[in-house]
Amino acid sequence: MTGLTHLDADGAAHMVDVGSKAVTQRHAVATGHIAIAADALAAIRDGAAKKGDVLAVARVAGIMAAKKAADLIPLCHPIPLTRVTLDLTLDDTGITATALTATDGKTGVEMEALTAVSIALLTIYDMAKAMDRGMTIQGIRLLEKAGGQSGDWRA
Numbered sequence: 001m002t003g004l005t006h007l008d009a010d011g012a013a014h015m016v017d018v019g020s021k022a023v024t025q026r027h028a029v030a031t032g033h034i035a036i037a038a039d040a041l042a043a044i045r046d047g048a049a050k051k052g053d054v055l056a057v058a059r060v061a062g063i064m065a066a067k068k069a070a071d072l073i074p075l076c077h078p079i080p081l082t083r084v085t086l087d088l089t090l091d092d093t094g095i096t097a098t099a100l101t102a103t104d105g106k107t108g109v110e111m112e113a114l115t116a117v118s119i120a121l122l123t124i125y126d127m128a129k130a131m132d133r134g135m136t137i138q139g140i141r142l143l144e145k146a147g148g149q150s151g152d153w154r155a
Contacts (some may be wrong), residue, residue, distance in 0.1 A: 003124070016130055018136075021106040023106055024104070024148055025103075025104050025147050026103050026104070026148055027103075027144075027145070027146050028102075028108060028113040028142060029113060029143040029145075030117045030140065030142050030143060031140070031141060032096070032097050032125050032139055032140035032141070033093075034094045034097075034121045034137050035094075035138065036124075036128065036132055038129035040128050040132035041090065043131055044090070044124075044128060045090055049128060052111050054124055054127045054128055055125055057127060058097070059120065061119050061122075062099060062119050062123070063084045063085075063118065065115045065116050065120070066086075066116040069111045069112045073115070077107045079105050079107060079112070079136070080104075080105065081112060082104060083086060085114060086120055087099075087119070092154075093123075095121075097116075097117045097124075098117070099120070100129065101113040114140060121140070142155065
């Protein structure tokens with residue numbers, strides 16, 4: 001009908017059949033940023049946030065989220081992840097989250113990396129909102145993916 005992979009001939013949504021694809025090593029890297037007021041950022045940096053260690057909780061939340069991407073995104077395949085890392089980097093304007101996800105599988109791990117970043121940043125917002133309700137989450141995007149039939153890609 002439309003040539004879109006998630007629609008069948010009648011236009012109904014379905015999960016793409018990856019059964020005949022080869023198993024390959026795949027990874028993806030995604031990033032995003034949360035802008036935070038200077039005083040709230042200092043409290044996070046110093047470990048003085050009332051809710052606890054914001055960075056540690058956000059890191060664990062992002063890793064957990066990567067493992068649940070298929071539960072959150074309707075047509076996303078559940079895949080066995082072989083690796084998830086979530087790095088949080090502070091600068092003068094806020095915190096950048098960067099996730100790397102990997103698998104040996106038949107479909108990519110882009111959605112898992114993007115989900116990890118999104119949930120890590122939302123967790124930071126949740127834990128710091130009493131200090132700064134004006135935080136903004138921005139720039140969530142894929143930086144690279146490797147493996148699979150479509151090959152490697154970098155932003």
